[in-house]
Structure formats: structure tokens, C-alpha cells
Amino acid sequence: MSVNSTDEQQSPHAKIIIVGAGMAKTQGWAPGNLQIMVYEHRPQDAVSMANRYPVQLSSDARTALQRILTPVGFNNLVGESNYDIVHEGVNILNSDLAHLFSNRKHENEQPQWANMNVLREVLSEGLKITWCKRVVRVREVQQKVEVVFEDGSTELADFVIGADGMNSTIRSQLHPSLSPPHSLPYVFVQFKLATSPSKIPTAFQQDGMNLVLGNSSNSTQIIVFSGRPLPPLDPKTALKMSEEGPFAEPDDTVKAVQKQLDDPKSGFVLARMTIPTRLAEGWEDYNEGSWIDRILTILRHDGTNEAMIKMIEDDLVPATTHASLMFSDEAGKAVPFREGRIVLVGDAMHVVPPTSANGIAAAILDAQGISETLLTSSEFGGPGGPLQALLPQNHYASKTRSEAYLKESLHLLEVSNQSGIQGSLHRGMLRSMDWFKTL
Numbered sequence: 001m002s003v004n005s006t007d008e009q010q011s012p013h014a015k016i017i018i019v020g021a022g023m024a025k026t027q028g029w030a031p032g033n034l035q036i037m038v039y040e041h042r043p044q045d046a047v048s049m050a051n052r053y054p055v056q057l058s059s060d061a062r063t064a065l066q067r068i069l070t071p072v073g074f075n076n077l078v079g080e081s082n083y084d085i086v087h088e089g090v091n092i093l094n095s096d097l098a099h100l101f102s103n104r105k106h107e108n109e110q111p112q113w114a115n116m117n118v119l120r121e122v123l124s125e126g127l128k129i130t131w132c133k134r135v136v137r138v139r140e141v142q143q144k145v146e147v148v149f150e151d152g153s154t155e156l157a158d159f160v161i162g163a164d165g166m167n168s169t170i171r172s173q174l175h176p177s178l179s180p181p182h183s184l185p186y187v188f189v190q191f192k193l194a195t196s197p198s199k200i201p202t203a204f205q206q207d208g209m210n211l212v213l214g215n216s217s218n219s220t221q222i223i224v225f226s227g228r229p230l231p232p233l234d235p236k237t238a239l240k241m242s243e244e245g246p247f248a249e250p251d252d253t254v255k256a257v258q259k260q261l262d263d264p265k266s267g268f269v270l271a272r273m274t275i276p277t278r279l280a281e282g283w284e285d286y287n288e289g290s291w292i293d294r295i296l297t298i299l300r301h302d303g304t305n306e307a308m309i310k311m312i313e314d315d316l317v318p319a320t321t322h323a324s325l326m327f328s329d330e331a332g333k334a335v336p337f338r339e340g341r342i343v344l345v346g347d348a349m350h351v352v353p354p355t356s357a358n359g360i361a362a363a364i365l366d367a368q369g370i371s372e373t374l375l376t377s378s379e380f381g382g383p384g385g386p387l388q389a390l391l392p393q394n395h396y397a398s399k400t401r402s403e404a405y406l407k408e409s410l411h412l413l414e415v416s417n418q419s420g421i422q423g424s425l426h427r428g429m430l431r432s433m434d435w436f437k438t439l
Contacts, residue, residue, distance in 0.1 A: 292312075
């Protein structure tokens with residue numbers, strides 16, 4: 001679609017609609033003549049509840065955030081995310097917590113991790129978000145985009161950004177023949193532990209990420225976030241509550257711990273397990289008690305160090321367990337470029353499994369890329385020339401980057417969850433690498 005000279009003039013009231021209030025709404029728009037509208041089909045509290053867990057920010061993501069945010073905004077994010085996680089490396093352990101390999105990279109860069117709700121708040125500052133309003137269709141009409149909502153209302157925009165996640169309505173409409181993301185044979189389970197620093201097994205590094213390799217094609221990440229200490233929690237509280245039934249009410253002690261966990265500056269231990277679906281049949285119907293039982297069974301079957309098992313069994317905070325099936329796009333089958341005034345970003349563009357910081361990085365970099373492309377174009381008052389000449393470059397950069405992220409994430413998922421002979425060979429290789437780096 002070409003853009004004539006009249007359209008390339010800077011519009012005094014250019015309107016951009018972002019579909020989806022996910023990570024990819026992080027636009028970093030320059031103030032002035034742009035009107036930015038964000039529409040999200042979920043209620044605001046549902047989005048907040050879905051993001052109770054910290055997210056890792058890679059070096060690429062941090063660099064992009066520094067470009068997107070003002071210095072004050074970035075400093076505020078760092079100030080709210082000082083968990084004493086000081087490097088992006090990893091400490092890899094056997095199930096008995098015997099050391100296999102460790103490294104340190106991007107040391108003393110901040111923030112390494114961020115509370116997701118804080119990150120969203122910083123990134124969405126100045127944007128108008130309309131909640132509970134579902135977009136069902138988009139259509140390009142005479143150099144504009146008509147956005148149709150579920151309630152029958154419509155709105156015209158100069159440009160539309162589809163940031164509506166891996167089940168994107170925009171993606172399915174623009175690319176109906178493109179296969180949707182496929183499920184991987186793993187369940188990703190997260191939960192929070194109220195373990196005090198003094199009781200954390202000494203094999204775990206408290207300033208970085210720990211990865212425990214299981215023997216049943218599973219793995220566990222343990223990350224210790226420093227901060228305001230949690231109130232004391234009785235041992236096995238989550239187990240006891242699960243035994244009381246689904247309507248068990250937390251007592252004041254549990255409520256105090258749960259409430260403090262809403263504070264981004266609280267200290268706690270985050271555990272993230274990757275479990276093969278064959279070891280968790282019917283997991284969709286698990287309650288928290290079922291998950292605790294399944295997790296402990298897997299760890300004990302693997303001969304996991306008793307101190308780690310005790311930490312999880314005693315200190316799991318009730319109502320903090322969240323499980324989801326892993327999804328991924330297929331390598332080499334990226335969304336093709338499409339001319340026009342609608343682009344996809346984040347998971348709507350490419351779904352990366354949550355085995356590393358790559359998914360968040362891809363969303364933030366997509367946001368940075370499209371915002372800079374729009375603001376650089378002559379149509380939006382920039383010096384870069386016609387928008388339609390710039391969009392293919394932006395798409396190619398996004399596709400190339402996401403393909404690399406996807407391959408890396410799938411590789412990490414594979415090597416972190418090996419068993420049998422392959423698992424033994426991988427552990428031997430890690431020991432050798434650790435030995436050679438000390439020479």
C-alpha cells in the first residue's frame with residue numbers, strides 16, 4: 001500500500017490504537033501530536049492477578065528499556081526492582097545439589113528482574129487504557145484502519161498495533177492460514193516460598209539464578225529475591241490448608257504473608273518448575289494440594305536433596321501456585337510481512353516458550369522497534385521517509401531477532417530437561433566446562 005505526499009504530512013491528531021494491554025504496549029511514545037488508545041478485553045484486576053511473578057530482563061531488554069523510558073522512569077524501575085540479583089548467569093546443580101556449572105555475565109547491571117505489575121505501570125504511564133472492550137475485527141479503509149468492537153461500536157485509527165497475545169484475534173484475521181502456536185509437552189509451574197535467607201540451602205547462590213536438573217526430564221529454577229522479610233509462616237501451611245478442602249479460609253498469619261507479597265519490595269524465593277506432561281496427567285484439574293503432592297513426588301523420585309524438598313514442603317505460600325501449558329511457534333515459520341497499517345508485536349507476532357528471558361525481551365524490542373519506526377516516518381513528522389518504506393525493515397529486524405530467541409529458548413528447554421544417557425552426557429559436559437573455565 002503506497003502513501004501519497006498528502007498522507008506523509010504530519011497529522012496534528014494522529015491516532016494509534018493498540019489492541020491488548022500486554023507487554024507489547026510499551027511504546028515509549030514522544031509527547032505531542034500522537035493520540036494513543038489501548039483496548040484490553042480483560043478487566044484490569046485480571047491482568048494484575050496474572051502478573052504476580054517477577055520476570056527476568058535480559059541485557060537486550062534492559063538496553064531497550066533505557067531507550068523507551070525516560071531516565072526518571074528507568075531509575076524508578078530499578079529502584080522498585082533491587083532484589084540483589086546482580087548477574088544474568090546461572091548456577092546449575094544436580095538433583096542432589098552437587099555443583100555442575102556456574103557462570104556470571106552482565107554483572108552489576110540493573111534491573112536483572114522486575115515485578116511485572118511495576119514494569120507494566122512504568123511502561124504504560126501516560127497511555128489511556130480502556131478495559132473490558134474486545135476487538136473482534138480490523139479493516140483498512142482509505143488510509144485508515146477501522147477497528148470493530150464486540151459491542152458493535154467502531155473507531156478509526158491511523159495505525160493499529162496488534163499486541164493481543166498468542167491467541168491474537170488480529171493475527172488470525174490477517175494470517176488465517178498461519179498455524180497457531182503449538183503446545184509443548186511441558187507444564188510450567190511457578191510458586192512462592194517464604195523461606196528466610198538463613199534457611200536456604202548453601203548450594204544455592206543468592207545473587208543469581210539456580211537451575212536444578214532433575215532425572216525425569218524436569219528442571220527447577222530457584223531465585224532468591226531479597227527485600228523486606230515476610231512474616232513467619234507455620235511449616236506445611238499450604239499442605240494443611242489443602243487437606244482442609246477447597247473452601248479452607250487462610251488465617252491472619254497467611255493473609256499477612258499474602259498481602260506483603262503484593263509489595264514489590266518484599267523478599268521471597270521464587271520456584272519455577274518445568275514438568276513433562278506425562279508426569280502430570282490431568283494437570284488442568286489440579287488444585288494447589290494436588291500440585292504440591294505432584295511436585296514433591298517428582299522431586300523425591302529424582303533423589304532430590306532433602307533440604308530443597310523440605311524448603312518447598314514447609315514454606316510454599318498458599319494461593320501462589322500457577323501452572324500453564326507451554327506454547328511455542330515453530331522455528332522457521334514466522335509471520336510474513338504484510339503491507340498496510342496494521343502490525344503485530346510480542347506474542348501476537350511470535351510465541352517464545354518461557355524458559356529464558358527471551359519472550360519478554362522480544363516484546364519490549366518489538367515495541368521499541370515499531371514506535372521508533374512510526375516516529376521516524378515522515379507521515380508522523382519524522383525525517384525517515386515514507387512509513388511504508390520503513391515497515392519492511394522493522395518486520396525483518398523483528399523476525400530475525402525473534403527467530404534467534406526462539407531457537408535459543410527451545411534449545412535451553414531441551415538441554416535442561418534431558419534424562420537417561422543424554423542427561424548424563426549433558427551433566428558430564430557441564431562439569432568439564434566448569435573445570436576448564438577455572439584453568
